[in-house]
Amino acid sequence: MIAAGRAYLFATIAFLYLPIALMVVMAFNDSALYALPIEPSLRWFEALADNGPLLAATRNSVVIASATSVIATALGTLAALALNRRRFRGQTLLKVLLLPPIAIPWLITGTAMLVFFFWTGIGRGIHAMMIGHVALALPYVVLIVGTGLQTLRSDLEEAAMSLGSTPLHAFFTVTLPPLLPSIVAAALFAFAVSLDQFVVSYFLSTPGVSTLPVEIYSSIRKGFTPEINAISTIFLGVSTLLVLIFAQLSDLRGRRERR
């Protein structure tokens, strides 16, 4: 029974990875066709360097993701501090209000942003996408930092104050340092959320100004070129790296608590 279970599990994992693996293989294949033999080559990656729109989109993606990460982490950490240290009225309501960006299908949120930004003159483009991405990343940041705060001990600040720290000094010397892994993890998560975001970017992009996922989508719709395999492979590698770093950080936090 156990063997059958494991076999099935491996088959499922294989199913999950097969198309992706094929795509990666084709990215390194000299021929654009799916026939054997596979000749390793980097030509599609080299072709990327000449693909202007794709490069511009990539640069936009990275810029937006970086800005999103910084802003969302800052705002989200402040909010998490307020929500997780003292009990006050309306706390549950505020926590529930963080759900819409995640729970509502992005199609609805994206089109709503489009409507509102257009109407109020904020318009579309990089700034609009950044506003949208931060809103989508915020709940995750609040959640991750909030979880980190739960394991923090309230008596440490009191101890610091009994030794002469003002409340602010106590916060910076005693509360913040152990919280840093959570904050960094949240920042990485926000970066990944923004980088991978397609739907909202799609509605807030303009011809000429888009992000990498949107550009990939347009390329697919226009017609297949093997360069898409190459850029997708790079994209996949970066996302995977981010997730692994994030997992390491969470692991470190976990290990520290299991004293």
Added chain:
Amino acid sequence: MLKGGNIGSASRRGWTTAALLTPAYGWLMLAVFLPLGAMLFFSVLKAAPFGNRPLQLTLDNYLAFFRRPYLIDVAWTSIQIGLWTTGLCVLLGLPAALALARATKGSFRQVLFLLVILPFWTNGLVRIFSWTTVLQEGGVLDQGLHLVAPSAPAMSLLYSFPAIIIGLVHAYLPYMILTCYLSAAAIEDASLEAARSLGARSLVIFWKIVLPLCLPGLVSGSILIFVPVIGSFMEPRILGGRVGVTMGTVIEDQFVQAFNWPLGAALSFIMLAVVLAIFAVSSRVLSRYTGPQ
């Protein structure tokens, strides 16, 4: 963390809390809540309020949904896609979750768990795209078929209903495996041993103990899958081509092609209403199963 230490006056703490919360919630207000409100407003307008035409309120956009059989068909297609995807995810995901929870241990289990979750955090678009390479004419499936039966006609599964389902199942399966795994891992070995000692055989144990205990995982996984799927437009377009017409693509059209924003807004809110209804029902079901324990 939430002790009532009186370090500082109550009103000063109140101000601090408000100051900490304002940036984040102000941003959400600007980016999410006001836009949703704006869209609600748009949905009851006859035409978008750009230009100098007078504003006319109407419920026509909502009624259009019920009046046009075309839209009802599209909605039904969306629901079918949702049901197929969720159903297959349940059938494929639950055994995988059970296997992960009960047939593996320790760091081996952690590695496998990470492997299951990893694709999920990579770009969804890329994963959907990877299926086009497999399913298209001249793609892997086609080539594989020709290896076995060289004279068979060219096969393309792409641009078909099954293609959409395959792509969606592949994209959302990790959700179901994750939620079911969390439920399954919480089942104590002792419960199963006790059942066995009372004479129950494997099938009975599964039906009467394992399945009910996994129900919260199944329900929450289903919600996590069904809700985004009925709103999807990217996957149906890429994998379904002309066949891939869903509520999502229709709404997208209103905003990007037809520029009938009021209609698009109304359809969005109808979808939102359905989503909220699903949440409400499922949370009641979930609390019944995870409540008194």
Added chain:
Amino acid sequence: MSGVEIIAVGKGYGALRVLDDVSASFEAGRLTSLLGPSGSGKTTLLRIIGGSIAPDAGEIRFAGENVTDVPLWRRNVGMVFQSYALFPHMTVHDNVIFGLHRRGIRGGAARKEVARVLEMVHLTGLEQRKPKQLSGGQQQRVALARAIVTKPRVLLLDEPLSALDRRLRQEMQIELRRIQRESGLTTIFVTHDQEEALTLSDTVAILDRGRIVQAGRPAEIYERPQTRFAASFLGDANFFTGPVTEGGIAVAGGLIRTADRLPAVGTQVTVAVRPEKVQLRRLGSPEATENSLAARVTEIVYAGAVSTFILEDSSGAEIKLLTQNHEAAAAAPGDSVTLVWSPAHTVLVAE
């Protein structure tokens, strides 16, 4: 080194009054225990003295100076928490030096002080370790060192030994006493463990539901409890209730005499007798000056060095007797015996 005074301190949360008009004086340089069951308000009182909590009413004075409105971080108190609250991301050295830096003492002078207190708590050599690398007892000592290095005006300890196992606890009690004497700090110690309070304290204050019920030297409080609560919380006690008659108190088994002054005849009173003050008399009749009562042994609880006899008197009430096991048991369950004890050990208590 300064004495601490609290005057009419009150504190409530909503409808619940945690402390009610509490006044007390804590001698400079001495260790005073706040002893009481959970919910008695002892921890709240400690934290009010420290400054973490503001009282609703009353004053706190350190050496005569009113510090009620001085915030925690300027009050110059040393606090040792039940959980030790060591900063997990800092070494032992950095934990201890924290308070010195806050007071502007740096460099060589600070390091010297750190070395001094670590020596006092017997932790020299462990400066570079992190808290998670230390045992419970060692963490406790670091918490103590950190609190006393700044020579605070008062040292406050909130059940600091409750997380330790029994043996370690007893060792630390002795250590704590030594360190307190060496440093000469005015110390206030919260505990629910009456044995600990008796062992460590110069003075014990018993709290019950937000009020100080009795305060004094351990022996004084133990031998002469003033209320039934004080008598039963601190140690064990046998209680006898009855009306005052000529010469003593009338109870079911006879007359009980006490060395205390009795109120008017007819008043209902209660007296308490400690189990170790009661003796078994098998042979011979009781002295005229002793109190005596007939009883039957129902159970004997053997505890190695001592045994507790549980007896029943003629009215069916339970009486406890504690005796050292000099020789084999003086009686067996079922035996009828005579209990004797001195009127001097019969204490009048308020209900």
